[in-house]
Amino acid sequence: MVSAAAERVSDRVAREHTLSTWAPFSSPVYRALWIAQLVSNLGTWMQTVGAQWLLVDKPHAAVLVSLVQAATTLPVMLLVVPSGVLADLLDRRRLLLVAQTAMAALAVVLTVVTAVGHTTPTVLLSLLFLLGCGQALVSPSWQAIQPELVPRTQIPAAASLSSMNINSARAIGPALAGVLVSLAGPTVVFGLNAVSFAGIVAVLFRWRQPVVDRDLPPERWLPALRAGLRFIRSSPSIRRVLLRSILFIFPASAVWSLLAVVAHDRLGLGSDGYGVLLSALGAGAVLGATQIGRLRRALSTTGLLALSGVLFGIGALAAAVVPYPPLVWPGLLFAGLAWMVSMSTMNSSMQLLLPGWVRARGLSMFQLVLMGGQAVGALVWGVIAGVFGIVPTLLVSAAMLGLCALSTRWLPVRVTSLDTRHAEFWPEPAMVVEPEPRDGPVLVLRTYGVPADQLADFTAAMARVGRSRQRTGASRWQLYRDIGATDRYIEAFVVRSWEEHMHQHHVRLTAQDEAAEKRVEQYTVGETRTMHLVAEPVDDVRPPRRGPAVFRARHARSGTRG
Numbered sequence: 001m002v003s004a005a006a007e008r009v010s011d012r013v014a015r016e017h018t019l020s021t022w023a024p025f026s027s028p029v030y031r032a033l034w035i036a037q038l039v040s041n042l043g044t045w046m047q048t049v050g051a052q053w054l055l056v057d058k059p060h061a062a063v064l065v066s067l068v069q070a071a072t073t074l075p076v077m078l079l080v081v082p083s084g085v086l087a088d089l090l091d092r093r094r095l096l097l098v099a100q101t102a103m104a105a106l107a108v109v110l111t112v113v114t115a116v117g118h119t120t121p122t123v124l125l126s127l128l129f130l131l132g133c134g135q136a137l138v139s140p141s142w143q144a145i146q147p148e149l150v151p152r153t154q155i156p157a158a159a160s161l162s163s164m165n166i167n168s169a170r171a172i173g174p175a176l177a178g179v180l181v182s183l184a185g186p187t188v189v190f191g192l193n194a195v196s197f198a199g200i201v202a203v204l205f206r207w208r209q210p211v212v213d214r215d216l217p218p219e220r221w222l223p224a225l226r227a228g229l230r231f232i233r234s235s236p237s238i239r240r241v242l243l244r245s246i247l248f249i250f251p252a253s254a255v256w257s258l259l260a261v262v263a264h265d266r267l268g269l270g271s272d273g274y275g276v277l278l279s280a281l282g283a284g285a286v287l288g289a290t291q292i293g294r295l296r297r298a299l300s301t302t303g304l305l306a307l308s309g310v311l312f313g314i315g316a317l318a319a320a321v322v323p324y325p326p327l328v329w330p331g332l333l334f335a336g337l338a339w340m341v342s343m344s345t346m347n348s349s350m351q352l353l354l355p356g357w358v359r360a361r362g363l364s365m366f367q368l369v370l371m372g373g374q375a376v377g378a379l380v381w382g383v384i385a386g387v388f389g390i391v392p393t394l395l396v397s398a399a400m401l402g403l404c405a406l407s408t409r410w411l412p413v414r415v416t417s418l419d420t421r422h423a424e425f426w427p428e429p430a431m432v433v434e435p436e437p438r439d440g441p442v443l444v445l446r447t448y449g450v451p452a453d454q455l456a457d458f459t460a461a462m463a464r465v466g467r468s469r470q471r472t473g474a475s476r477w478q479l480y481r482d483i484g485a486t487d488r489y490i491e492a493f494v495v496r497s498w499e500e501h502m503h504q505h506h507v508r509l510t511a512q513d514e515a516a517e518k519r520v521e522q523y524t525v526g527e528t529r530t531m532h533l534v535a536e537p538v539d540d541v542r543p544p545r546r547g548p549a550v551f552r553a554r555h556a557r558s559g560t561r562g
Contacts, residue, residue, distance in 0.1 A: 021293060023150075024158045029207055030149040036200040037142070038165050040100075043196025045173030047107070047131075048072070049278070050186035051124055052260045053271045064121055066257045066382025069374065071125045075132035076139070076371035084140035084364025085225045088357070089218050092141040097204050099141075103134035104197035111190040119186075139367045144360035146351065159348035163340045164289035168282065178275025217437070223500055227473060227508075228361030234470035237414060238362060241349050244305060244413050245369045247404045248342050252312050253377025254397035255281075255319055255335060258385055262319050266390060269325060280329045281315075284336025291337075292344055302412040304341055309405030311338035313398040320394035343370070349413060355420040355510045357503075419511035426505050429532045440497035441475070443533040447482075448489045449526040458523040462491065464516040469493045472513065473504035498534060 025031045048068065055064040087095060110127045113119050146158045177189045219227070232238055259281075263274035288295075295304060315335025322328045346366065354362040385393040435442075450458045459479070466477045474493035482488040495501040521528075 021157050021160050021164075021289065023154050024161055027149050030146075030158070032203045033149070033200075033207070034161060034165060036203045038169060040196045040200045041166055041169035042173040042176075043107075043193035045169045045278075046177035046180070046189040047110075047193040049174045049177035049271070049275060050181055050189040051128060053181050053274070054119065054124060054186050055121060063382045063386050065260045066378045066385075067125055068128060069253075069257045069378040070382075071128040072132040072135065073371040073375035073378070075129060076136045076367060077375060079133055079136035080139060080364045080367045080371065081228075081361070082221075082225065083137045084144075084361040084367075085221055085228060086137075087141040087144050087360035087364070088228070089221065089224055092145055092360070093204060093207060096138055096141050096145075097201065099134050099137040100197055100201050100204065103131055103138075104194055104201065106131050106134065107190065107194035107197065111187060111194050114187045114190055136367075136371070139371070140360040140364040143347070143351070143363040143367070147356070147359070152352075155351045156344075156348035159351060160289050160292050160340075160344045162347065163344045164286055166285075168286050172279070172282070174275040174278030174282070175272075176275070178270075178272035181271040217499070219500075219503060223496065224361070226496075227500070227503075228358050228365075230473070230475070231358050231471045232362060232365055234467050235353070238350065238353050238365075240411065240413055241346050241353070242365060242369050244408075244411060245342075245346050245366065246373055247407060247411075248305075248309060248312075248401075249370060249373035250377045251316075251397045251400035251404060252335075252339065253374045254381040254394055255312070255316050255332075256374065257378035257381055258390060258393065259319065261385070261390055262394075267323075267325050267328070273325060277325070277328065277332060280332035281336035281339070284333040284338075285340035286336075287333070288337035288340035289344070292341060295341060301345065301414075302408045304345055305413065306405040306408045308338040308342035308345075309401045309408070311335060312342075313401035313405070316394050316398040316401060320391045320398065345413070353420070355508070356422065357507050419515070421511045422507075423509050423511045423514045424506055425509065425514045425517075428505070429530070435498040435534045437499035437502075438497050439534050440495065440500075441535050442495045442498055442501045443535070444491075444493050444495070444501070445531045445533065446491040447529045448491070448520070448524045449528075450487050450489050450524055452487060454523040458489070458520065461516070461520045461523060465491070465520055466493075468513040468516050472508040473500050501532075 025034070051068045052065050055068065106127060110119075110124075110131075113123060113127070143162075146162070147155060150158050180188050180192075232242075259277055260274055263269040263277050267273070269277070295307075299307065311334040315331045315333075315338070318328050318331025322331065350363055350366045351359075381393055381397065384396070448458070462479050466479070469477045470493075473495045475496055477491075477493040480490045480492060482490055495504060
């Protein structure tokens with residue numbers, strides 16, 4: 001359990017990054033993109049309502065309606081991580097332009113097919129799946145460009161505004177869609193969704209990103225993917241954010257995926273009544289976005305997450321047992337507020353913890369948890385509801401949300417003061433012959449002199465350095481003691497190629513990594529020496545399955561640092 005003092009320190013750091021919710025609107029580009037994205041999100045939510053309402057009178061409606069959400073979010077599980085790699089390697093503006101244009105074309109196809117009466121459940125779900133693929137492609141890029149548009153201190157506010165954008169569309173889009181579907185049918189809302197892409201394409205076309213000079217060639221796709229996964233695996237703070245997201249999103253997805261069936265079967269509402277229920281969720285999220293600053297000052301980060309679990313649980317309970325729509329609405333309002341507070345906290349934490357070189361890849365993992373958790377949850381809750389009924393399913397969801405709130409006592413999110421600014425502090429290794437980019441693996445050896453009375457502090461500091469090496473590129477890391485010398489210790493880490501080691505040198509190091517190395521220097525004496533060894537293949541000799549290839553080295557380099 002985290003002490004109260006540690007929690008207060010964590011929250012103080014979080015508050016240092018908290019500005020007015022509206023501060024990012026001072027950037028004209030951010031403001032224009034936010035408005036264009038709001039229009040696009042309105043179209044997306046109107047499309048969702050139209051698609052769900054096409055299926056509510058079909059056999060096995062509970063399963064089919066849940067599949068609408070699954071079809072739009074399941075692609076994230078397949079594509080969002082590769083999309084995050086692309087967003088870190090390619091021009092994000094061009095990637096967004098291509099994907100948004102393709103999604104607009106798919107929306108036009110859905111409109112035409114519906115207009116001529118050929119939208120069977122299979123056709124509908126297939127087109128929604130393809131639109132979900134487009135959403136998976138753009139999500140990491142949207143998140144990753146925010147630090148290019150606003151200062152770092154405005155990132156929490158930008159995350160809140162992003163949630164407000166999505167949930168304002170939830171508040172307005174479903175209500176509009178419900179009215180339009182009842183008056184003119186789903187074709188109209190599908191057509192409006194196709195038109196909604198025009199604004200966002202226009203703003204992206206006019207926006208010009210600053211030109212960044214690259215001294216190194218871009219990373220290759222597969223090594224970049226491995227580097228991103230390795231960074232997540234070696235970052236305990238980020239893993240905790242992802243875990244807390246899963247604990248909240250999975251049970252909460254029951255309300256999102258089954259609300260159409262609750263409106264139609266349990267409350268006897270039409271499409272307009274269903275739109276009002278969805279609007280309650282959206283209105284609660286907008287309310288949460290406007291009050292998030294006050295909530296952060298009043299409650300700890302752990303308290304906010306616990307409150308989110310309790311409030312969303314109340315919403316699930318109301319949807320399960322309250323028989324009157326006007327009384328269900330306040331419960332859903334609480335649920336929408338809880339959703340925004342939880343998602344905003346997790347999103348801003350990820351933004352602050354991720355350095356620029358891996359930002360889109362890290363955020364793609366967050367999107368994977370967010371959208372993939374909803375997709376899996378929609379499938380699971382839909383099947384459970386089909387077997388046991390809507391009310392027992394939502395009661396189980398409410399109970400799990402209560403457990404999620406309780407678990408914050410043992411699994412809080414720690415917002416730490418990590419300095420993720422780029423820092424290039426390793427000197428170039430002295431080389432007689434420069435390796436080819438794909439030569440490798442590369443073994444780096446660093447020798448330290450450590451007095452016996454400093455050993456405990458040295459090894460504790462080296463644990464941080466080890467995590468730093470693994471975050472920035474090392475596939476293996478180990479600290480050794482030289483038994484042939486007094487007080488000599490050798491750090492050894494392996495990087496897959498010389499190309500990746502150069503990215504480690506010039507792109508991936510941060511001020512946090514520099515601070516970890518300076519701490520080690522306090523406990524060492526004498527000169528720290530470094531050698532770089534590049535593996536040399538030897539005919540008729542099979543390389544060992546494990547361990548650094550020390551005896552197959554081609555280039556031995558020495559310097560003062562790694």
